[in-house]
Amino acid sequence: MAIGKPQSLELPENVVVSKLDELASWCRKNSLWPMPFATACCGIELMATGASKHDLARFGAEVFRFSPRQCDLMIVAGRVVMKMLPVLQRIWLQMHEPKWCISMGACASTGGVFDTYAVVQGIDRFIPVDMYVPGCPPRPEQLIQAIIDLQDKIQREGTITGREFDTAERQLRKRALVEQLDILTTDASRNPVIQRELTDGLQLARTGGHG
C-alpha cells in the first residue's frame, strides 16, 4: 500500500456523488404539492397557473390536493377575513413538515384595499410565509416565478432533518451576526456617516426590523 498517495476511485458513468441534504432538497423542490387556499380572484389566476397554458407541471407542482395531509406548499390566494383565519391556521397546522407557504397577491400579503374591520392585514402576522407574490391579482408567470424562487430556496437551505425550520437556531445565528457587528463598530471608522449607518443597522438587526 502506497503511503501518502490517495487511492484513486473510478466512478461508473451513471453514479453521481452528492450530499444527502442536497438530494432530499432536490426531491422536495421538484415535487411540491400545493394546497390551494383560494378565497378570491387570485384563486382564478392560481387555477390558470395550473391549467394547460401555463402548465405548472413543468415545475413539478401541478398536484393540487384538497387535503392538507397530502400537501407541502400552501398557496394563500386572496383576502383572508377574521372568520376564515382560524380555518387557515388549522389547515396550516394539519400540513405535514417540511412545508412552505406562498402568500399570493396584495390581499393575502397586506390586506390590499380591504382595510376594514373584518379583513386580516397580511397573513404573515399569524402564519409563517416564505414567498410573497405582488399583484392584484398576480399573473400566472409571477406565481411560477415565486415557485421557482421557492425551489431555489429549498435547494439552497434545505436539510433532510428540516434544521432550516428550527427558529431557535436561526435566532442564535442572528445574534452571532449582531455580535460581530459590535466588534466592527468599536474599532470602526471615525467617519460619523458610517458610524450612524452601522448603529442604525445594528438597531434594525436587534429588533428584527420591527423596532
Added chain:
Amino acid sequence: MPVDAVLESLASEFGPLETSVFRDQTRIVVPEPRSFAVFQFLKDRGFDLLVDVSCVDYLEYRGAKQRYGLVYLLAMTTTNQRLTVRVFVDDPEPTVRSVVPLWEAANWLEREVWDLFGIRFAGHPDLRRLVMPEQFTAHPLRKDYPLQGRGERHNFPVLTREDG
C-alpha cells in the same frame, strides 16, 4: 288585490300611514308598536313573500328623527306587486317584533340585521350572529363603529415554525 286597495283597507284599519311613491314603488312607514299587526294584516291580504329585511343607520343624518330605519320588502307572488314597509326604532335597545311567525324567510334576514346593526327582534326563535364570528361583540355596520374596527382583526394567536 292591488296594492292601492290594500293600502286603503290598511288605512281604514290602522288610521292614516305615511305613504310615498318612488318610481312606481309604494312605500309606507309603520310605527314600531303596531308593526307586527300591520305585517299580519298585509300577509292576510296577499303579501305572501318577504323578499328582504334590511336596515339603515341614520346617525347624524339631516332631518332624521330616529336612528335606525328597518326596511321590509314585501311581494305578492300572485299579482307580482311589491310594497316597501319601513319601521323606525331608536337607541337605546332598539327592538322590534320579529316577523318569523309570518314569513319563515325572515329568520336569517333578521339574524343578519341583528349581527350588523344590533337591532333586537323580539320573539325570534334563534337570534344569533349570522355573518361575523361568534366571539365578536360589536355591530360593525353602525355608523359610530370605526371602519378599521377595534382591533378584532388582529386578535389571533401567532403561529410560528415551532408550532409545527
